[in-house]
Amino acid sequence: MxxxxxxxxxxxxxxxxxxxxxxxxxxxxxxxxxxxYILIPIIVLVETLHLLEKKKVNIExxxxxxxxxxxxxxxxxxxxxxxxxxxxxxxxxxDLHDRIIVxxxxxxxxxxxxKDEKIxxxxxxxxIW
Numbered sequence: 227m228x229x230x231x232x233x234x235x236x237x238x239x240x241x242x243x244x245x246x247x248x249x250x251x252x253x254x255x256x257x258x259x260x261x262x263y264i265l266i267p268i269i270v271l272v273e274t275l276h277l278l279e280k281k282k283v284n285i286e287x288x289x290x291x292x293x294x295x296x297x298x299x300x301x302x303x304x305x306x307x308x309x310x311x312x313x314x315x316x317x318x319x320x321d322l323h324d325r326i327i328v329x330x331x332x333x334x335x336x337x338x339x340x341k342d343e344k345i346x347x348x349x350x351x352x353x354i355w
Contacts, residue, residue, distance in 0.1 A: 228262030229336040230254055230354065231303075233327050234273040236339040237266060238283060241293060251339045254354045264300045267330040269323050271302070303330050317348055 232240070232255070239247035240255050258264045274290065277283045294300050303309070305326060312329040320328065324345055331338040331351040339354045340346065346353045 228254070228258040229265065229334055230258045230262070231265045231267065231327060231331040231334065231336045231338045232270065233324070233338065233340040233342060233345075234270045234277070235341060237270055237294075238274060238277070241290065242283075242285065246341075248341070248355050251341075251355055254337070254339055259297070259299050262299065264297070265303050265330060265334055265336060266294060266300060267303045267327050268305055269326045273323060303334075309333060316350055320344055320348060 236247065236251055236255070238244070240252065255264065271291065271294075274283070275287055278285065278287050278290075294302070309326065309329055312333050313325055316325045316328050316332075318325075324342060327338065327340075328345060328348075328350055330336075337352045337354050338345065341355050345351075346355065
């Protein structure tokens, strides 16, 4: 079974069919949708809301949110105490939002779909891009 975590750009690019999403990332997401799970840390939705409010992405947040919620293989992961305690284990040179995403990936033994070079360089989690 495939378990992946999506970062903000991967999620946005997938749901908007943006050409910035790599072919490998797109295939990983499609595979996980069919025979696995896609985990979305709640911080990813917070970052998405922020981008929408700054008008950097032209989509409506509640519609975007409903699209995610109706997918049976997609799961929102809250920031809770277990995740908080996992978060302190990761490098402080990755920004806090990315540390939450990395900690979520590690907690669930998943792979992270990300273009973020800093995260990929740290090699704390397996990444797909």
